[in-house]
Amino acid sequence: MDGENLRAPFGxxxxxxxxxGLMRLQIRVPARLGRLVYAQSAVExxxxxxxxxxxxxxxxxxxxxQSWTSMT
Incomplete structure (x- = not known):
């Protein structure tokens, strides 16, 4: 992907x-799938x-x- 001129929809x-690092993705998924993802995240x-x-x-x-306060 390095050096590619990536274009989003509509130019x-x-x-x-x-x-x-981190990046943000915004996607639309069925509500049931979203609830399952959040539930799995809570379990993990x-x-x-x-x-x-x-x-x-x-x-x-x-x-x-050892003192726990000296560790911070």
Missing amino acids: RPRRQLPAD RRHLGAIVAQALDEYYRRHPE
């Missing part, structure tokens, strides 16, 4: 796509939160003498 110029967020909590708990058990 409007399109910005270059970022090489990394809870799962990742549990993983982080477990990792912090193990770290605290291994290093109880």
Whole structure:
């Protein structure tokens, strides 16, 4: 894609796509699909939160003498 002159519909110029980082997509999908995506996102967020909590708990058990405030 590098160097391509990308054109959006109706001839409007399109910005270059970022090489990394985040970008925003606006698309229309059925409401049911949107609800499923949000539900899956919530499940993954809870799962990742549990993983982080477990990792912090193990770290605290291994290093109880360290102050949590000095880590921030």
